[in-house]
Amino acid sequence: DGIVSHHKRHFAPERMVLVIVGDIRTSDAVEKVKSLFKDFRPGAAGLGTPPLENRAAVVRSTGALKEKAQTNIGIGFLGAAIGSKESYPLKVLAEVLSGQNGRLFVNLRDKKSLAYSISAFSKEGVDPGMFGVYIGTAPDKKDAAIQGILAELNEVREKKVTPDEILRAKRSLIGGYELGLQEVSSQASDMANSELYGLGFDYSKRFADRIEAVTEDDILKAAREYLTLDAYTISIVGPNGPSPAEGAK
Numbered sequence: 723d724g725i726v727s728h729h730k731r732h733f734a735p736e737r738m739v740l741v742i743v744g745d746i747r748t749s750d751a752v753e754k755v756k757s758l759f760k761d762f763r764p765g766a767a768g769l770g771t772p773p774l775e776n777r778a779a780v781v782r783s784t785g786a787l788k789e790k791a792q793t794n795i796g797i798g799f800l801g802a803a804i805g806s807k808e809s810y811p812l813k814v815l816a817e818v819l820s821g822q823n824g825r826l827f828v829n830l831r832d833k834k835s836l837a838y839s840i841s842a843f844s845k846e847g848v849d850p851g852m853f854g855v856y857i858g859t860a861p862d863k864k865d866a867a868i869q870g871i872l873a874e875l876n877e878v879r880e881k882k883v884t885p886d887e888i889l890r891a892k893r894s895l896i897g898g899y900e901l902g903l904q905e906v907s908s909q910a911s912d913m914a915n916s917e918l919y920g921l922g923f924d925y926s927k928r929f930a931d932r933i934e935a936v937t938e939d940d941i942l943k944a945a946r947e948y949l950t951l952d953a954y955t956i957s958i959v960g961p962n963g964p965s966p967a968e969g970a971k
Contacts, residue, residue, distance in 0.1 A: 734766030735759075739917045743910040774849060775800060778953040785958035792838060793861045793960030797871055798854040799948050804846035805921045811944035812844040812853055814936045817891035818883050819855070825874055825887075826855065836867045848919060853948055861961045868956070878945045882938040896930045 740759075742751050777800045802808040819826045819842035831837040838858040845851040855875070859867040903909050903926060916925035958964065 731766055731769075735762050735764045736766060739914045739923075741910045741914045741917075741923065743906050743913065772849070778950070778955060780953055782955045783958075783964065784955065785960075785963040787963045788960055790960050791861075792858050793864045793867075793958065793962055795857050795859065795864065795867060795871075795959075796854055796957045797868075797875075798852045798955045798957075799950060801844055801851040801853040801948060802846055802944075803850050804848065804919050806846075808944055808947070809844070809846050810932050811936050811940040812948060813895060814888060814891045814933065815878060815883070815941050815945060816842045816844040816853065817894050818887045818941070819874065819878070821890075821894060823890060825877075826857075826871070829874060830857070830867070830870045834866075834870060836863050836870050864958070864960075864962055872951060875945075875949050876951055878941070879949055879951070882942050885938070888936070888938060888941070892933050892936070895933050899926075899929055 740755060742755075802812055818824060821827060824842070826837075826840045826842060831840055836857070836859055838860075840855075840857045842853075842855045844853045855871050857867050857871060903912060909926075912926055913923040917923040922928075
């Protein structure tokens with residue numbers, strides 16, 4: 723009974739997007755859908771709205787003590803909602819920091835040998851997502867790795883990124899997005915998700931322009947607003963992570 727109730731509440735026409743992509747005749751597809759879904763009637767009960775996560779007011783620490791050869795560290799900040807104007811500068815900023823030519827890789831891995839792997843990312847959803855940095859480092863370099871990340875984040879809060887960095891980041895983001903749409907199944911998935919998220923099924927036609935429009939000033943403003951270095955969440959998993967007794971604090 724619980725499964726049936728859940729299905730009726732969530733799997734309803736008013737919450738559904740159906741996408742068909744491929745070598746098809748539109749009129750035939752429409753008639754087929756009408757035939758298959760003729761008994762699919764609206765009428766599901768409304769869904770509650772989860773409360774929004776508040777921005778951190780202090781540094782919060784969590785993680786786990788694990789007997790591993792590597793210490794894994796994540797630092798996260800409350801990010802932007804998908805499709806918001808702030809989401810695009812954060813995407814470009816994450817790309818400036820990431821990749822083999824990104825600041826984190828060059829400064830912390832190549833120059834200081836603090837990382838086995840390192841990356842930055844901006845993940846958005848209907849609710850504000852997160853902007854984060856991950857590093858895998860040697861246990862004895864944990865503290866230096868954390869300080870190195872915070873120093874790099876502070877740098878992008880203090881000074882504008884360079885035109886060359888923005889150009890590289892934009893090319894990477896746009897190229898990666900378009901490469902991901904080469905398969906018909908990927909196009910269908912992108913269209914369905916974009917429509918569900920309120921971006922419009924044809925969002926892929928506007929993505930490149932939104933990224934290209936990002937300026938150095940936009941990135942500096944977003945970094946100062948979102949990368950709050952006195953209030954974030956840090957998680958450490960490894961041989962020198964927090965003990966089980968410590969938990970989150």
